[in-house]
Amino acid sequence: xxxxxxxxxxxxxxxxxxxxxxxxxxxxxxxxxxxxxxxxxxxxxxxxxxxxxxxxxxxxxxxxxxxxxxxxxxxxxxxxxxxxxxxxxxxxxxxxxxxxxxxxxxxxxxxxxxxxxxxxxxxxxxxxxxxxxxxxxxxxxxxxxxxxxxxxxxxxxxxxxxxxxxxxxxxxxxxxxxxxxxxxxxxxxxxxxxxxxxxxxxxxxxxxxxxxxxxxxxxxxxxx
Ligand code: 5RP
Numbered sequence: 249x250x251x252x253x254x255x256x257x258x259x260x261x262x263x264x265x266x267x268x269x270x271x272x273x274x275x276x277x278x279x280x281x282x283x284x285x286x287x288x289x290x291x292x293x294x295x296x297x298x299x300x301x302x303x304x305x306x307x308x309x310x311x312x313x314x315x316x317x318x319x320x321x322x323x324x325x326x327x328x329x330x331x332x333x334x335x336x337x338x339x340x341x342x343x344x345x346x347x348x349x350x351x352x353x354x355x356x357x358x359x360x361x362x363x364x365x366x367x368x369x370x371x372x373x374x375x376x377x378x379x380x381x382x383x384x385x386x387x388x389x390x391x392x393x394x395x396x397x398x399x400x401x402x403x404x405x406x407x408x409x410x411x412x413x414x415x416x417x418x419x420x421x422x423x424x425x426x427x428x429x430x431x432x433x434x435x436x437x438x439x440x441x442x443x444x445x446x447x448x449x450x451x452x453x454x455x456x457x458x459x460x461x462x463x464x465x466x467x468x469x470x471x472x
Contacts (some may be wrong), residue, residue, distance in 0.1 A: 388445070
C-alpha cells in the first residue's frame with residue numbers, strides 16, 4: 249500500500265511528460281506540486297523556466313535553479329500543472345487549501361491546458377465536502393459570511409498564529425463548509441461577482457483537461 253506522500257511523488261514525476269521542452273511551464277502550489285517542482289529540476293536545462301502561482305513555489309523553483317518569469321512578461325503557456333483539494337468527474341475543482349487560489353487561477357487562465365495532479369482521495373462525485381476557500385478583501389469578510397449563510401454555508405476567516413491569514417496578495421481567506429456545489433460553472437460566476445470577493449476557489453471556468461490521479465495501482469490518467 250503506497251502512502252499519500254508516495255502517491256504525490258508518482259503524479260509529480262508523471263507530470264513531466266506534459267512539460268514542453270524549450271517552453272515556459274505554469275506551476276501551481278502545494279505539497280503535490282512540490283514533488284513536481286523537485287522532479288522538474290531534472291529538466292532544468294530543457295525548459296526556459298516557469299511562471300509561478302505563489303511566493304512559496306517561486307522560492308522552491310529558484311532554489312532548484314529554475315528561472316521564474318513574471319506572468320506579464322510572457323504570453324500564453326502551453327501547460328499549467330497544479331494540485332487540487334477536490335476534483336470531480338468533469339475536471340471541475342476546489343482549490344485554495346494553500347491560499348494561493350487567485351494566482352493559481354490567473355496562471356491557469358493564461359495556459360492552454362490544465363494538468364491536475366492529485367492522489368485518489370481528491371476525486372469526488374460532487375464538489376463541496378472540502379471547505380471552499382474564498383479570497384476576500386478584509387473589509388468585506390463579515391458581509392460575505394452572511395451571504396454564504398443565505399446559501400446554507402458556514403464561512404470562517406482562516407487564521408494563522410491567532411491572526412487572519414494574509415495571502416500573497418495581502419487579502420484574507422474565508423473557508424466555507426456546508427455547500428454542495430452541483431453547478432460549478434454557475435456557482436463560480438455567481439460568487440465571483442459578489443462585492444469583496446477576489447476569487448472563489450471553484451475552478452470550473454479554468455477546469456482541468458487532464459488529471460493524473462495517484463492510485464494504489466499506479467497513475468491513472470483521466471481526460472475531460
Ligand atoms: C493551493 C492549492 C493546492 O493545489 C491544493 O490545496 C492541494 O494541495 P496539496 O497538493 O498540498 O494537497 O490549491 O492553494
